[in-house]
Amino acid sequence: MAEKSSIFDMIGPVMIGPSSSHTAGVVRIARASIRILGALPTEAVITFYNSFARTYEGHGSDRAIVAGLLGYAPDDTRIRTAFDYAEAGGLKYTFQSVGNASTMHPNTIKLNLLDGATGRRVEVIGQSRGGGVIRIVEVDGFPADFSGSLHTLIIDADDVPGSIAFIASVIAHDQCNIATMFVSRKGRNDAARQFIETDSPIKEITLAYLRQLSWVHSITNIATLD
Structure with missing residues (x-):
């Protein structure tokens, strides 16, 4: 039936x-x-x-x-x-x-x-x-994978060792859960771009801290489209 x-x-x-x-x-x-x-x-x-x-x-x-x-x-x-x-x-x-x-x-x-x-x-x-x-x-030109249905960070940074884990740790200390993370780079130790979707918005003070890091070049913070 x-x-x-x-x-x-x-x-x-x-x-x-x-x-x-x-x-x-x-x-x-x-x-x-x-x-x-x-x-x-x-x-x-x-x-x-x-x-x-x-x-x-x-x-x-x-x-x-x-x-x-x-x-x-x-x-x-x-x-x-x-x-x-x-x-x-x-x-x-x-x-x-x-x-x-x-x-x-x-x-x-x-x-x-x-x-x-x-x-x-x-x-x-x-x-x-x-x-x-x-x-x-x-x-x-950087491959990406995000939907716009969650809060999204686009982070341009140098491809330095430990950068992904460090940024994830900072976001976790903001009590913000990472739903997805997609990272692409032009080459080893070259420019990298991180696309991070989170379940809730990240505090401005946290974004300000990330932006002042010497190896972070820019951060685009995109609120959910819904």
Whole structure:
């Protein structure tokens, strides 16, 4: 006998648009990216890959990504007219598509963003996994693996012995539990980047202490997207 489905099994994220993968997930990738940038971008080059490349216009992913870059939530009604708000807000954007990238997830987006006020640029690659769930899989050429559903630290540091254990210890003394940690580096004793997801926010005094360490170059603190 087949199991009965309840109404709760069919509830997805609260959103504007026809598809959680093509709308809600896309908005969340953009929202994660602007938090990595640290500002709303003034320019964006948006590349859709694989199935996204073939369907982004028809499913509204183009409006969804622009809305997310403006900081709108997945249930914001302004998603439908995001292009108009982008023009009014001075956001310049360009769409590109790559229909056959075999090494990438079917629903992949790459964002190249510029904050004109500071000159800061970031490149973020994200995947929309369905149901509004996303994974950020690369930031500025460093492999990554975080969802945006938890508090996230991005730490740029020298690849010195014991650095990972030391940072984990400092966070633990803040009574903050590390949910996931992903570390990538350019080479041995070269630049490294740590992506740390935590169950609760880290205190500002702890972040200030980590930032003053001689071998730590920068820390980006990203609050949960939810």
